[in-house]
Amino acid sequence: xxxxxxxxxxxxxxxxxxxxxxxxxxxxxxxxxxxxxxxxxxxxxxxxxxxxxxxxxxxxxxxxxxxxxxxxxxxxxxxxxxxxxxxxxxxxxxxxxxxxxxxxxxxxxxxxxxxxxxxxxxxxxxxxxxxxxxxxxxxxxxxxxxxxxxxxxxxxxxxxxxxxxxxxxxxxxxxxxxxxxxxxxxxxxxxxxxxxxxxxxxxxxxxxxxxxxxxx
Amino acid sequence: xxxxxxxxxxxxxxxxxxxxxxxxxxxxxxxxxxxxxxxxxxxxxxxxxxxxxxxxxxxxxxxxxxxxxxxxxxxxxxxxxxxxxxxxxxxxxxxxxxxxxxxxxxxxxxxxxxxxxxxxxxxxxxxxxxxxxxxxxxxxxxxxxxxxxxxxxxxxxxxxxxxxxxxxxxxxxxxxxxxxxxxxxxxxxxxxxxxxxxxxxxxxxxxxxxxxxxxxxxxxxxxxxxxxx
Amino acid sequence: xxxxxxxxxxxxxxxxxxxxxxxxxxxxxxxxxxxxxxxxxxxxxxxxxxxxxxxxxxxxxxxxxxxxxxxxxxxxxxxxxxxxxxxxxxxxxxxxxxxxxxxxxxxxxxxxxxxxxxxxxxxxxxxxxxxxxxxxxxxxxxxxxxxxxxxxxxxxxxxxxxxxxxxxxxxxxxxxxxxxxxxxxxxxxxxx
Numbered sequence: 001x002x003x004x005x006x007x008x009x010x011x012x013x014x015x016x017x018x019x020x021x022x023x024x025x026x027x028x029x030x031x032x033x034x035x036x037x038x039x040x041x042x043x044x045x046x047x048x049x050x051x052x053x054x055x056x057x058x059x060x061x062x063x064x065x066x067x068x069x070x071x072x073x074x075x076x077x078x079x080x081x082x083x084x085x086x087x088x089x090x091x092x093x094x095x096x097x098x099x100x101x102x103x104x105x106x107x108x109x110x111x112x113x114x115x116x117x118x119x120x121x122x123x124x125x126x127x128x129x130x131x132x133x134x135x136x137x138x139x140x141x142x143x144x145x146x147x148x149x150x151x152x153x154x155x156x157x158x159x160x161x162x163x164x165x166x167x168x169x170x171x172x173x174x175x176x177x178x179x180x181x182x183x184x185x186x187x188x189x190x191x192x193x194x195x196x197x198x199x200x201x202x203x204x205x206x207x208x209x210x211x212x213x214x215x216x
Numbered sequence: 217x218x219x220x221x222x223x224x225x226x227x228x229x230x231x232x233x234x235x236x237x238x239x240x241x242x243x244x245x246x247x248x249x250x251x252x253x254x255x256x257x258x259x260x261x262x263x264x265x266x267x268x269x270x271x272x273x274x275x276x277x278x279x280x281x282x283x284x285x286x287x288x289x290x291x292x293x294x295x296x297x298x299x300x301x302x303x304x305x306x307x308x309x310x311x312x313x314x315x316x317x318x319x320x321x322x323x324x325x326x327x328x329x330x331x332x333x334x335x336x337x338x339x340x341x342x343x344x345x346x347x348x349x350x351x352x353x354x355x356x357x358x359x360x361x362x363x364x365x366x367x368x369x370x371x372x373x374x375x376x377x378x379x380x381x382x383x384x385x386x387x388x389x390x391x392x393x394x395x396x397x398x399x400x401x402x403x404x405x406x407x408x409x410x411x412x413x414x415x416x417x418x419x420x421x422x423x424x425x426x427x428x429x430x431x432x433x434x435x436x437x438x439x440x441x442x443x444x445x
Numbered sequence: 446x447x448x449x450x451x452x453x454x455x456x457x458x459x460x461x462x463x464x465x466x467x468x469x470x471x472x473x474x475x476x477x478x479x480x481x482x483x484x485x486x487x488x489x490x491x492x493x494x495x496x497x498x499x500x501x502x503x504x505x506x507x508x509x510x511x512x513x514x515x516x517x518x519x520x521x522x523x524x525x526x527x528x529x530x531x532x533x534x535x536x537x538x539x540x541x542x543x544x545x546x547x548x549x550x551x552x553x554x555x556x557x558x559x560x561x562x563x564x565x566x567x568x569x570x571x572x573x574x575x576x577x578x579x580x581x582x583x584x585x586x587x588x589x590x591x592x593x594x595x596x597x598x599x600x601x602x603x604x605x606x607x608x609x610x611x612x613x614x615x616x617x618x619x620x621x622x623x624x625x626x627x628x629x630x631x632x633x634x635x636x637x
Contacts, residue, residue, distance in 0.1 A: 026474075026613050030557045033467040068232045068240055075244050081518045082248040086255045089514070093259035096266045104564045107517045111557030113471065158359070175360045179628065180465040184621030191614035199609060248518065256514035328451050330632045332460055333569070358631070406632045 008133045015137030021114045022145035022187075023194045028114035032146050033183040035105050039162050042150025044098045046143030048091065048106060052083040053115050053142075054135040057123040061131035064124050076119040077110070084109045114142065152186050153177045275309050275322040278339030278349035280376075282311030282319050286435055295427055297436045308422065310432060311339070318432040320348060325418035329410040332356040334365070338375065338415055343429045347384070347415065350375035362407035371408065374398045380419055386412050449578045452571075456582030459631050462558050463590040464624040469558030473591060474616050483595035486553075487588025489546040491581065493553045494562050496531060497524050498580035501563040502573050509567075520563045528553070558587060593623055 021027045028049075036042045056079045060067070067075045088106045092099045099106070109115070118138055123131040151161060157177030159167045176182050275285045287298040289307040298307055309322040320341040326333055334355040339348035352366035364371060378384060379396045386409045389399045400408040427433070462468045472486060500523050509516055532550045536543045553559065562583055566576045597619050606615060 029470045030467045030561075033470070066240065068237055070232075071237050071241055074241060077521060078241075078244045078248050078518065081521055082251050085252050085514065085517050088517070089255045089259045089263070093262040093266070096263075096270070104561065104568055107564050108468075108557050108561055110517060110521060111560050173360070175358070176625070178359055180467070181621045181624040181628065183467060184617050184624055188614050188617030188621060191617065192610045195609045195614060249515075252514050252518065328455070332455065 007130065011130055011133040012137040012140075015134070015139070015141035016144060017141070019138075020141040020145060021138055022142060023190060025114070026191070027117060028112040028142065029187070030108065030111065032142075032149065033180075033187060035102055036146055036150040036153055036183060036186075037157065037178040038101075038154045039147060039150040041098070041101050042146040043143065044091070044095070045102055045105065046139070046146040048084075048087045048102075049109055049112065049115070049142055050136075050139035051087050052080060052109055053118060053139045054132060055083045056080045056115065056119060057131040057135035058128060060119045060123040061126060061128040067124070072124065073116075073120070076116055076124075080115055080119075081110050114138065148190065149183070149186055152190075153182050157182055271309075274337050274351050274353060275311055275339075278322050278337055278351050279311040279320050279341075280339075280348060281313055283314050284312045284316070284435060285309050285322070286312075288321075288433060290425070295425075295433055297433060310435075312435050316435050318434070321422075321426070323418050323422055324353075325414040327410060327414040327417065329355055329365075330357050330362045330404070330406045334407075334410055334414060336411065336414060338418075340380075340419075340423075342423075342426055342432075345380055347375050347378040347380055350411065350415070352411070357404070357407050361401075361404045364401045364404050365407045365411050368401055371399070371401050375415075380415075380423075384412050384416055384419075449574060452575055452578045453582040454633060456579050457586040457589070458627060459633060461586040461590055461627055462561065462583045463587055464620065464627045466561065468561040469556050469587055472553075472556060473594060473620070474613060478595065478598055480592060480595045480599060483591040484588065485545060486549050487584070487591045489549040490553050490556065490558065490587050491584025492546065493528055493550065493559055494580040494584040494587075495577065496527055497559050497563050498566060498576040500524050500527055501566060502576050505567055516564075516567065520560060524559060524563065558583070590623065594619060597623075 015021065019025060022029065022032060032042075032045070035045045056076070059079050060076060084107060087109070088099075091102070091106065118135060122134045126134070155161055155166060156174050157179075159165060159171045159173040174182075177186065272285060276282055286309070287307050288295050288310050289298050290296075308324070311319045311322060313319050320339055322337055322339050324335070324337050326335040328334075332355070334357070335353045336350060336355075337353055338350040340346070341348050350372060355363070355365065357363050357365060366372060375398070378398065381396065383396070385394075385397045386400050386405070387397045388405075389402060398408070398412055456462070460466065463470065463473050469490070472490075501520065504516075504519055504523060508519060528550055532543075535546070562580060566579050569575075569579075571579055594616070598616065601615070601619075610618075
């Protein structure tokens with residue numbers, strides 16, 4: 001029991017940092033760069049993706065025995081597209097202002113390779129419980145990445161966060177950050193930062209190992 | 217359907233016969249179709265209400281004093297209210313005040329801006345030959361510069377009480393002074409010009425064909441657009 | 446005519462699919478390490494986009510006016526199967542053309558730029574001619590972006606790049622600078 005709970009926890013947590021779908025695996029970038037010009041848009045997109053990923057992983061893991069191998073990709077895509085359509089209409093009905101901002105990028109969640117990737121690599125091979133845990137973790141990582149990008153771009157590009165002015169006019173916003181080039185540059189620099197952190201960690205672990213060797 | 221599937225499946229590990237593949241796909245498609253139609257039916261009304269409310273808000277904004285509206289289009293060279301089943305592609309909106317008197321038209325227009333197509337709606341009073349207000353519905357102009365075409369109150373305000381004859385002109389700030397001139401936004405001359413050009417183009421397209429002042433179509437109550445603000 | 450020209454230039458330069466809408470980034474970053482491959486992939490994408498525009502127009506005119514909610518699912522299914530069918534056709538009819546373009550076709554079908562094209566042109570209410578023009582502009586725009594990035598990457602292979610920023614991080618920053626350069630095209634149409 002403890003073992004299985006531990007595994008649940010592992011599947012949940014790995015997506016957030018170690019296997020972060022955006023920062024580490026560099027997947028699902030097209031929806032994420034286009035809508036991250038403000039934190040609120042980023043979160044809305046992240047939530048829509050979370051709904052689609054968790055829903056499809058649940059269904060795929062439940063019905064995996066009945067889906068023949070030859071047509072599995074088509075079945076996955078039908079399932080994903082259905083969830084995306086549901087998300088699209090729900091968002092349009094409930095929060096039309098956000099839907100207007102995200103616009104055509106909601107249907108494009110279908111083409112987010114991360115979602116199809118999780119079905120193929122994980123949900124179709126694991127129990128329902130693990131698949132949902134994995135989907136939750138991966139989506140959390142995706143939301144985290146979107147939010148980081150959206151927040152950085154909004155703070156630098158509009159001088160605000162969630163629409164609340166942060167600097168009281170004392171800061172001249174870098175408009176370029178909320179324009180398309182800002183998306184590329186910010187993600188490029190964040191990947192650089194991730195590489196740097198990983199690199200430092202490796203050096204640190206090496207030193208620890210060395211110290212242990214010389215100590216003993 | 218499941219019976220067909222199992223009957224044609226002697227062994228789970230072997231290649232399943234094509235009928236089973238087709239049946240599974242058909243079943244998946246069927247379930248997905250039901251789900252999609254379900255969500256569409258469930259949200260249809262809210263979405264329609266939201267859209268109508270948004271449009272009405274825009275029309276009331278560009279035509280001050282208006283409290284009711286209806287959509288008009290040309291059929292047999294006559295401006296008639298749009299009824300259900302009619303194409304609403306090429307239409308304008310008529311605004312009426314509380315006593316159901318005709319006030320003016322709200323005309324939608326679109327055209328290339330600095331970055332992408334700008335869509336807007338403007339109010340026009342035929343009796344005075346004046347533009348009464350302008351509202352940008354959709355644009356992707358540069359934040360901080362081009363987006364002033366809807367964020368800058370002075371620019372938006374200059375479309376109130378703006379005579380359209382002989383044509384609306386854009387001038388640099390402080391260079392104008394005539395009634396039919398609009399001051400361009402500093403740093404966003406191109407976006408400012410685009411807005412004015414869209415209005416001029418739609419004036420040319422619509423104004424000559426409008427019924428003479430006084431003979432505008434009255435409000436059809438059946439259209440049920442009657443909502444008091 | 447003037448409107449078609451605006452659609453073409455807008456999708457080619459001002460609103461380039463890759464550099465302003467971030468569509469088709471995966472092949473943009475993944476495949477663009479040689480000029481030759483990038484160019485061919487670009488042409489193949491343009492071809493698939495034309496087919497997509499045609500499919501989208503047929504679906505929009507004959508099916509989706511009755512059932513708008515089937516838009517997404519029918520786009521995906523119809524476009525993917527049409528492209529697959531054409532791939533088989535090319536393989537039979539012209540092996541040379543297949544060698545030049547065919548190997549990319551399955552890869553392109555899953556590209557978000559394709560679905561994006563269908564959805565964008567539907568949202569804008571484009572008709573047949575407008576849709577085809579949009580597809581041509583978007584396809585050539587994609588090719589231009591791919592070729593430019595490939596050229597810059599080939600160049601950067603010869604220079605010393607710090608290991609930490611090599612790879613995707615640097616490509617993204619190059620793309621950002623390209624995107625900034627393309628901002629210069631904005632306003633091409635309204636300046637007169």
